[in-house]
Amino acid sequence: MTLKKKKKETPHNFATSVLNYLNRSCTRLFCSPPTEEEKPRPSMLRHLTSKIKATGPITVAEYMREVLTNPVTGYYVRNNMLGPEGDFITSPEISQIFGELIGVWIISEWMGAGQPKQLKLVELGPGKGSLASDILRVFSQLRPVLGKASVSLHLVEVSPTLSRLQAQILTGNCSQEADAEDEPVYRRGETAAGLPVSWYRRLADVPTGFSIFYAHEFFDALPIHKFQRTEKGWREVMVDIDPEKPDQLRFVVAPSPTPASSVLIQADERRSHVEVCAEGGVIIHQIAQRIAGDGGAALIADYGHNGTKMDTFRGFKDHQLHDVLSSPGSADLTADVDFNYLRRIAGRDVACVGPISQRTFLKNMGIDSRMQVLLRNCSDMGDRFHFFSLLQHSRLARPKTVQGLNMDKKSPAPLPVAGFTELSFS
Ligand code: SAH
Secondary structure: OOOOOOOOOOHHHHHHHHHHHHHOOOOOOOOOOOOOOOOOOOOHHHHHHHHHHHHOOEEHHHHHHHHHHOOOOOHHHOOOOEOOOOOEOOHHHHOHHHHHHHHHHHHHHHHHOOOOOEEEEEEEOOOOOHHHHHHHHHHHHOHHHHOOOEEEEEEEOOOHHHHHHHHHHHHOOOEEEOOOOOOOEEEEEEOOOOOEEEEEOOHHHOOOOOEEEEEEOOHHHOOOEEEEEEOOEEEEEEEEEEOOEEEEEEEEEOOOOOHHHHHOOOOOOOOOEEEEOHHHHHHHHHHHHHHHHHOEEEEEEEEEEOOOOOOOOEEEEOOEEEOOOOOOOOOEEEOOEEHHHHHHHHOOOOEEEEEEEHHHHHHHOOOHHHOHHHHHHHHHHOOOEEEEEEEOHHHHOOOOOOOOOOOOOOOOOOOOOEOOEOOOOO
16 A cells, blocks of 8 residues: 555545556455355245235335345345346446445545544445445555544345355455344454444444445335326325236226325425335435434435436346336346435435436546446446435535645635545646
């Protein structure tokens, strides 16, 4: 590690110098996770049809929750959905540079917050653990910059199978499952550099304190409710058994209001069809409250829009679009994130920046030369993939004296947030 902590470092020129450093080093150490034998699973379709026969049509949110995260038959219980052999591929799986950039962003925000002594990295939905692994590599290379800060990694992961893959890539054999099934921390481990890693099923179980939260393609996997505007008012879209084909499911519109249709639609809503991810809203609310109370920031990267799109619910299998209702449990289900909704739920206690397109974010991070593969992938993603951030209001205020940072006191501009404005390489 040759990068020295400079005295007159700002988060922005810090990010620039780190990128110069990264340009000269780093390769991801590929470590193939152990392949688990596929266990025979009871059919998800059978499970859903018995449920519907017993209690009537289910909401799309319940359908999505069962299909993706049912502890026995859920899609994420499988271990081979990510990557070229699986159903979809994500940016952290395409290139290590993606994770390195997020690592730089995190350190830059930690500096912007005055370099607190404790830094919790909280990742939601870590997949194979590649993003965390790339971030931690940047952290170990920049150890002198982090000084004596004590860093810990906290992973919110619902899938026991994926958590084992994450443990393998992040800690090798240095992790252990909790003895009791209901422990909030269901696995603990340590990286080779001695950094503690803990696994939780829910964000609510992660200890509080200054934290940088990040989530890549997590919010789009959370259950959405779907609503249709009708002559009688808003009605919830439900999943039912097709009366003509008992082994097939179909969408129906609830004849009367449901609890969700009564509370989740905004009075001034103009669209004719709306998707609302209430679970994502709950998580954003928790993150916003933690940032407002304890300090920190959040970076959310996902397919999404600003409250303009209508029907985005779709499935992916073998890298192809897949009908959301056919062979449930065999394909990934996803819906674009409504950033407008997240912003409204985050409320006034935090500042929100973005969403901006992934292409712009990555370009602003100043890594065109290192990013050919990812940038090519970005054009395929069009305008759908975005970065969105939650910050303490003080982070965007006119700079005063921030502890540990030596800034130009005459500057009227707030400190830029890396990625959301262009880095200057002067
Ligand atoms: N971030 C990774 C993986 C995205 S796939 C990447 O970009 O490559 C979605 C991830 O979220 C998986 O790890 C999945 O198991 C996890 N997940 C999905 N729903 C979840 C929930 N309700 N709570 C916690 N984790 C969840």
